[in-house]
Amino acid sequence: MSETTSHDSVGATAGTDYDAIIVGAGFSGLYELHRLRDELGLSVKVIEKADDVGGTWYWNRYPGARCDSESHIYCYSFNEDILQNWEWSERYPEQPEVLEYLRFAADELDLRRNIEFETEVTSAAFDEDSGTWRISTDDGETVSSQFFVTAVGCLSEPYIPDFEGIESFEGFWTHTGKWPHEPVDFEGKRVAVIGTGATGIQVIPEVAKSDPEHLTVFQRTPNYAVPARNRPLDDDDWELIQSNYDEILQRAHDSGFGFPFEVGQETAADMTMEEVEEALEPRWQEGGFRFLLAFEDLLVNEETNEKVSEFLRGKIRETVDDPELAEKLAPKDHYYATKRPPLHTDYYETYNRDNVSLVDVTENPIERITPDGVQTADGHHDFDMIIYATGFDAMTGTLLQMDIEGRDGLTLEEKWEDGPQTYLGLTLHGFPNMFTITGPQSPSVLSNMPVSIEHHVEWVSDTIEHLVDNDIQLIEPTKAAEEAWTTHNRQVAESTLYTTVDSWYMNENIPDKPTVFTPYPGGVDLYHDTILEVAEKGYEGFELTESVQQLGREGEQPQLSVMKGD
Template identity: 50%
Template sequence: MQRTLTYLLRIRRSAMSSESIARKLSAATDVDAVVIGAGFSGLYTVYKLRELGFTLRAFEQGDGVGGTWYWNRYPGAGSDSESWVYCFSFSRELEQEWNWSCRFPPQPEILSYLEYVAERFDLHSAFDFETRVTSARYDETAGHWVVETDHGETVTAEFVITAVGCLSATQVPEIPGRDSFAGNWYHTGQWPKAGVNFTGQRVGVIGTGSSGIQCIPVIAEQADHLTVFQRTPQFSVPAGNVPLTDEQRETLKRNIREIRENCRWATIGQPYDLKDHGVLDVSEEERRRQFEADWAKGGFEWMFGSYNDLLFDKQANDIAADFVREKIRDKVDDPETARKLIPTGYPIGTKRLPLDQGYFETYNRDNVDLIDVREEPIVEIVPAGIRTESRTVELDTIVFATGFDAMTRPLTRIDFRGRSGVKLEEKWAHGPQTYLGVAMADFPNLFMITGPGSPSVLGNMPTSIEQHVEWITDCMAHMREIGAKTIEPTVTAEQEWGEHVGELADATLFPQADSWYMGANIPGKPRVFLPYIGGFGNYRKLCADIAENGYEGFSIS
């Protein structure tokens, strides 16, 4: 029934396309708000703004909704949050009528869900698709934003809300000769809608982060031969993904309100939280029993629903890391391959911890080779494939699973200019400066959903997104009620927030890793811990208190 309804809604959307085009031709160019992006953030923002009676225009670079799940269509792509919390909670009817197929939803299912949400709440009609916002300039004289698109349209708005995603600016390494390659190459974050057929091909995958760990097992099953080029070995834990039974769905739907409320106050926005004791507080036998039980269960709970000292105490972290290293050795048949796959040099959990489905076992296949590029560096890409210091690996296709310029580049690639023409890219030249990760001094009425300095990527994204959207739209409604024109953080509040974010990070093991959390994957990017690590629940309470105290730290005029 669910699939049938989704199909009918798509037919309805196609039938309405002519009407939609006509409506766009007469679309307003002076609105209350402009929204950029049509993923989870953009869809919910449009829903809330309409509910509150704000006029708006919304823009999306792709030709449909989905955000992350529109672009990341690579084999094996899926969520590492459980399906029943990786979704919206604003509609009780929606929670009850949508049925997830399994514990961790795959990309096609998440995209279908977002398309269903957009159709059910008539959100498509708000968006100009295949339209990229190129610039947004604050006009101090007029007191509004001037937004321009790549179609040459100009729209003025009192507010601009960025729903551009934290991981949407792809990073393709500048390997010499890349454009000389005679075959096809793809980035996992810009995957073709039609998919890629690897049957009979010699494939090279560069990168073993989250997307690499997801796509490598699937590609290995299709390709004639797969060569993985690994720079940094990764810790990974089993996903433990399983289909959901009808009984499980009924139980989840019956308890979903309580589950989602727990998410709102948990450390990483998931339906579990850290234990109230550390790994060093229990016996070796007890910690082993608990590690094994959580490992068998699968999912992030192994690390982030576990002992409370793993990310703060190096000795405790080493115990957890050694457990995972042991598991990797057990899974990989060849000792030399296992040696290359063993992570060293950084604490477990301080890089994004992937969930895998048979990743390490993939290296037991006869058609899979692993090249450690620290021991055997890539020299260049040649027409025939990839040349290392010792050989040329002949390839038909190259997959770059090399991640993103996270959190900042999705915003700085748009030419934002605030008061006195200050450019966002220049303001952030030495690292992002925000207040709460939602706003910036000198950029009045510009709100960021899950921007740098917010919890965002450190947990369940829908939990963080809903909190941000609700806080931002409540703020806009408050301004309308009191007749205020502009709101922006004070310089002092922005500076103090940045110091607070840094101090919290420095109290953990996170800065010891060269991760994208630190911007270390981008040459020349300032080394700054980008998200807020104080916990989703603590952050939610702090934001609520700030609003309750008359938006403390903001200047309202």
């Protein structure tokens, strides 16, 4: 839609405070607010626990925090003015620039007046008598709405392992996802970084460059990382981008990962290692996620992936001067990209510094945190600062923290006891009129996030518009549809190499979480076609009703082509 559509206020007729409550003011929440308020004319409130917009880009302020999607495609595509009036300074923008971009978008669209900052949702419950949602916040207020939209992000609940004595440490310590707003000085300090995932790979070189007395990295699992090859963008770059922007963005939205890059060859299985290296070297030199798309069957063919993985191990060995250390940094327990595939700037080179060392915690585990450092099996390490780059309770963590209760007293925690169950990663049986933007069982973290976010926001907004225009009060997926999608998600995951390794994709970083592959691995393009098909078929797999009492009339199991394997 390009123009505001006039609707009677749903909130007024339903007796609610708002037509829709949105939780979160990052990429998802801002666009959802714009669609519902400005294009549908609904009354909307966004609840945001930070004191500004930005979502993950507000909280993750650690040194080296940088987007790993290229800037010109890590953006909104729906607004021509924002596209034309914002120019990114670098190929991969740093955190302050992404945050400034989201502030710019919020101001351009005049969104702040509908956002309540510094407020956290403590619970959300579906009221069966009124058929509405009641959302309570930490300031003691409770507001009601017909629609409840979670836009909380996939990596928003920081996780620190339950190390003994963690609170006893007397120096500076923090999680990268809760980085302080004031500068942190590493000069002359003894610094520990615990974790070598995507965040650790970004923060470790920056700490090392800040002249610490010594930096010690605690690694559980070595990681494959491809160079980003970041550089400034000049006027010529922007002229080329702007003149082709529509085509670039369309290719991104029609691709498997949300990137507008050409896929290379079909397979490396029948190629010699020399031929593989010849194919990969140009993409390695170019940097970024073009490398990920060198071979079409990378994530389903063991032979292809092992050749790509060996190429990367060879690059690590070439870069790290100490052969023994290089072997510790070269992964051999999993295939490339079956864990989140980070980009890096001088990560492996950092280990050639005299003041940087590595502790392999599989051989030398952390036993406890002490007032002045870290006790491992082989002795004590003294530190002034500890940085936990230990990741997140991903995909479901933030949703589960909100104490959400649906129909019949069913809590989200109970529903997902054995792993997430959704229909399309967007909706849940038993939770009417609730939508989860980039929720579990959607492409989300397996994609360039703004692309998936726009697909979700537009589908949710169009669905709400359909309900409003047709005086339909409630929408909820059937149990059969939810079970079919959950089964489909599992079957597609099991056909890939993703399930061959423990990862946060599989919830394996969080104790006691069920082992299940959480994102949807079938591709952004296939997924988008599927959710559009659901809507075109009259919201196949959903019940659309006038009252809560009418819910529960189970229909046929949906037979979408994607679920039949066509």
